[in-house]
Amino acid sequence: MKIKIAYIFFLFSLLLYNCNSSSKEKSNSTKAKHKPSQQELADGFLLTESSCFSCHSPNATLESRIGPSMKAIKKHYITSNTSHEKFTKELAEFLNKPSGENSKMPDAIKKFGLMPKLIYSDEQISKIATYIYFTELEKPGWFEKHDQDQKEKFKQNTNSNLSPIELGKSFVMKTKAVLGKNLLGAINTKGTEYAVSFCSTRAIALTDSVAMSLNTKIRRVSDKSRNPNNKANKAELEYIAATKLDIDQGKAPKPKLTELENKHLGYYPIMTNKMCMQCHGQLETEVMSGTLSKLKSLYPNDQAVGYKTEELRGIWVVEIDKK
Ligand code: HEC
Ligand code: HEC
Incomplete structure (x- = not known):
């Protein structure tokens, strides 16, 4: 019995000790x-x-x-x-x-x-x-x-x-911010229909120019592409399928790094949000008829509609030099 009490006391003091030390650590880290x-x-x-x-x-x-x-x-x-x-x-x-x-x-x-x-x-x-x-x-x-x-x-x-995967991510963020800025600017000043033509002529060029300034190569690809040049290849499709599975199971989509001979290839998920719906969402209720006819004329084989928010729209593919 005595031993037990002593043991409990010992445990208790350990606990106290831990509390003290962790609160000490906390105040140090806030400092x-x-x-x-x-x-x-x-x-x-x-x-x-x-x-x-x-x-x-x-x-x-x-x-x-x-x-x-x-x-x-x-x-x-x-x-x-x-x-x-x-x-x-x-x-x-x-x-x-x-x-x-x-x-x-x-x-x-x-x-x-x-x-x-x-x-x-x-x-x-x-x-x-x-x-x-x-x-x-x-x-x-x-x-x-x-x-x-x-x-x-x-x-x-x-x-x-930065690790290669973090470095690739910083490239993606930079490109995303530039594309986002230009897209938002186009929508806000001249409306969605105009922004479609803007995207059509400028999206790839803008991505390329950011990539060039970062001295790398960046592409956006999809399993349901709008522009046929953005069609995912076999390896990319595999990553897309695996990522969709993760999302279905409630897991957060994760980027992936593959090694090539003299560089890494980074895959990063592109998720939809509300803003995308006016051009990639449900026909009629979200993609309005003016936008749709513009899309049809530019992309007769457009597959990139019917999305909901928080879905995988495609992926960034980024080349990262080996150090
Ligand atoms: C694609 C353009 C875009 C990017 C990129 C962007 N923002 Fe914004 N942000 C806006 C716009 C437009 C507003 C003004 C409207 C609003 O307040 O929501 C804004 C407003 C804000 C506000 C004020 C929110 C409020 O209303 O109280 C904060 C804070 C903010 N941004 C932080 C950030 C930070 C931090 C980043 C980078 C991680 C960032 N933003 C990147 C477009 C952008
Ligand atoms: C104003 C209309 C418009 C909006 C809004 C828009 N897109 Fe697009 N999107 C397009 C067009 C047009 C293309 C084809 C661009 C091209 O020809 O390279 C495209 C292409 C893409 C591609 C490349 C793959 C493909 O299908 O060709 C991805 C990925 C993409 N969009 C994701 C998004 C996401 C994510 C959002 C929201 C954050 C969004 N888009 C918002 C019009 C739009």
């Missing part, structure tokens, strides 16, 4: 968060630059704006007593579910239309939040200088530290 490392800032910079600045450009003119500047966003989200944690939480809430209810900038929604949902992981959002929170975006002309400085400063830190 650490108040002073992000260069590496954390570098990661955040790379992500923010590639996925946010295309629409939240710090230096676009008012007319060419797709969304409010990051400086304006920061002003609405961070006041003198907003903690880093609170900002990260609120940013994640909006990015995970852009909506009027989650908005702190209803005027921006009126002016630009709601931000489309793009998929970011919690980890990415937290890095982006850290970068925005701890970087002064306020000074005039900061971006040109800052961008240059940061690029210099983080040159070694950024790309070289």
